[in-house]
Amino acid sequence: MSVTLQAEPFEPGAVLTAFTAGRTETGAVASFTGIARAEAGAATALELEAYPGFTDIEITRIGAAAAARWSLQDWLVVHRVGQIAPGEPVVFVATASRHRREAFEACDHLMDYLKSRAPFWKKEHGPDGARWIEPTDRDRTDAQRWET
Amino acid sequence: MARVLLFGRLADAAGWRERTVEADSLSALRAALTASDAQLGEALAGPGVQAAVDKTILRGDAPLTAASEVAFLPPMSGG
Numbered sequence: 001m002s003v004t005l006q007a008e009p010f011e012p013g014a015v016l017t018a019f020t021a022g023r024t025e026t027g028a029v030a031s032f033t034g035i036a037r038a039e040a041g042a043a044t045a046l047e048l049e050a051y052p053g054f055t056d057i058e059i060t061r062i063g064a065a066a067a068a069r070w071s072l073q074d075w076l077v078v079h080r081v082g083q084i085a086p087g088e089p090v091v092f093v094a095t096a097s098r099h100r101r102e103a104f105e106a107c108d109h110l111m112d113y114l115k116s117r118a119p120f121w122k123k124e125h126g127p128d129g130a131r132w133i134e135p136t137d138r139d140r141t142d143a144q145r146w147e148t
Numbered sequence: 149m150a151r152v153l154l155f156g157r158l159a160d161a162a163g164w165r166e167r168t169v170e171a172d173s174l175s176a177l178r179a180a181l182t183a184s185d186a187q188l189g190e191a192l193a194g195p196g197v198q199a200a201v202d203k204t205i206l207r208g209d210a211p212l213t214a215a216s217e218v219a220f221l222p223p224m225s226g227g
Contacts (some may be wrong), residue, residue: 051203120226120227133225
């Protein structure tokens, strides 16, 4: 159960290997890696701002709720902040449970939350300058799937 | 007195991210910020902008002390 916000790039494979190690009662680990897109040259960098002490606490609260809902044994979120170049991982989520369905669904749910409602402010830098990005309609409807 | 933090487009609009402002309540703080920069005051009252005092989002007014941290948060975009 951990949330890491970091400015430095990370290697998703190494994070997944460490998360998976030593689990003798975990039947399933699901993971997701989100990568910054170049948008065919339209995006030269992504800039993410977080509010330390607020953003991480909020993600921890959502993670704990997901862990209770899907009976997770463990979960982990790594999220970049600051300037992110196209091709670099932005976000990594891993979930561990006894069976695969819970791990898949909790991972999907956490990503929908992180993409639509988590306290980040996102700016896209391109050849024509920079613009702040608001959540898309698709992000909102994806997040609403979990409201039952 | 309070430490004021601006995030996202609010910081860009104001030209600063962090500043100490003399105010003993959130409403007095909003008035002081508006008095020094009317455009910022308008942006702070805009749709979807939330205020957090000591990292808790509040609606309405709240007393502030010298140790208070007030953050103005534009709509959150997700990562």
